[in-house]
Amino acid sequence: MSPLKKIDMHAHFFPRISQEEAARLDPAQAPWLTISSDGENGQIMKGDRPFRPVYRALWDSSMRLEEMDRHGLDMQIISATPIMFGYSCPADRAAPWAERMNDLALEHCAGNPKRLKALAQVPLQDLELACREASRAKACGHVGVQIGNHLGQHDLDDERLVQFLIHCAENNIAVLVHPWDMMTDGRMKKWMLPWLVAMPAETQLGILSLILSGAFERIPKSLKLCFAHGGGSFAFLLGRVDNAWQCRDIVREDCPNIPSSYLDRFYVDSAVFDSHALRLLVATMNSEHVMLGSDYPFPLGEQHIGQLVDQNQWLNAIDRDNINGLNAQEFFGLGDD
Numbered sequence: 001m002s003p004l005k006k007i008d009m010h011a012h013f014f015p016r017i018s019q020e021e022a023a024r025l026d027p028a029q030a031p032w033l034t035i036s037s038d039g040e041n042g043q044i045m046k047g048d049r050p051f052r053p054v055y056r057a058l059w060d061s062s063m064r065l066e067e068m069d070r071h072g073l074d075m076q077i078i079s080a081t082p083i084m085f086g087y088s089c090p091a092d093r094a095a096p097w098a099e100r101m102n103d104l105a106l107e108h109c110a111g112n113p114k115r116l117k118a119l120a121q122v123p124l125q126d127l128e129l130a131c132r133e134a135s136r137a138k139a140c141g142h143v144g145v146q147i148g149n150h151l152g153q154h155d156l157d158d159e160r161l162v163q164f165l166i167h168c169a170e171n172n173i174a175v176l177v178h179p180w181d182m183m184t185d186g187r188m189k190k191w192m193l194p195w196l197v198a199m200p201a202e203t204q205l206g207i208l209s210l211i212l213s214g215a216f217e218r219i220p221k222s223l224k225l226c227f228a229h230g231g232g233s234f235a236f237l238l239g240r241v242d243n244a245w246q247c248r249d250i251v252r253e254d255c256p257n258i259p260s261s262y263l264d265r266f267y268v269d270s271a272v273f274d275s276h277a278l279r280l281l282v283a284t285m286n287s288e289h290v291m292l293g294s295d296y297p298f299p300l301g302e303q304h305i306g307q308l309v310d311q312n313q314w315l316n317a318i319d320r321d322n323i324n325g326l327n328a329q330e331f332f333g334l335g336d337d
């Protein structure tokens with residue numbers, strides 16, 4: 001058997017998109033990249049407004065590979081920075097945009113195709129186009145897709161989104177669900193509160209919408225489904241949800257089984273940044289359903305990738321091997337190449 005690979009399955013890229021190219025999707029909203037004169041730093045722009053300061057590893061695979069060496073990573077699975085999704089744009093523009101971004105993701109991986117793999121984005125606002133792009137991307141070498149946790153006012157239990165998940169299950173396409181476009185009514189303007197409060201809630205909302213709607217009863221068990229950031233608030237609040245299911249019929253009305261009985265239907269990553277939180281997560285989900293994920297290369301990602309798992313005193317060697325690579329190899333069908 002080949003030695004265990006250490007795989008970071010939650011990492012982002014952002015290609016060198018010009019303002020002109022972004023404008024073809026949406027001049028005011030589509031993201032593009034401006035890079036400093038020394039090439040080391042950049043700014044993701046949204047229209048004429050700065051969105052997020054970034055650095056070279058986000059778009060330059062040679063720097064990414066150097067940093068992976070420093071972190072002891074054998075492989076990283078990259079996915080779009082969620083601002084690239086384009087879900088609110090007309091589907092006939094979002095579809096070629098998704099195709100272009102996916103081709104650029106594979107170009108990024110070409111820096112070392114054995115160590116860099118990619119998840120595709122899809123024009124989720126159109127079920128047929130989304131399924132088509134997911135299948136095209138898989139045929140081109142993507143190891144799965146990444147989708148946002150909602151589509152405007154529609155959560156994952158929306159019929160179109162459930163149909164998309166069924167398509168992925170039937171075509172053996174792994175799915176990472178990433179929170180995005182966080183709920184906020186104006187009270188979370190400061191201190192990155194949308195990322196700190198709303199983002200974990202968005203992920204929990206995505207998981208609960210699939211459980212409580214009964215969608216998991218219709219989605220094939222073969223679906224490989226993972227939620228980012230340790231599933232957000234989900235694991236910590238699962239007891240509250242189970243109690244509500246037992247005590248209130250309106251919680252039970254669409255969900256025939258107790259919520260905690262669906263834990264074997266999905267995975268989460270390990271990006272929780274606290275050893276007690278990781279202990280709870282593994283105790284809740286089982287180490288067979290947790291995968292190393294860093295959210296690299298952003299400041300809200302794990303700064304020393306894998307340290308939380310490697311130094312966690314409550315994990316045994318089997319747990320660590322599962323989280324560090326065995327689960328991801330099986331989840332993404334990576335084989336031994």
Ligand SMILES: [Zn+2]
Pocket residue numbers: 010012178228295
């Ligand atoms: Zn992320």
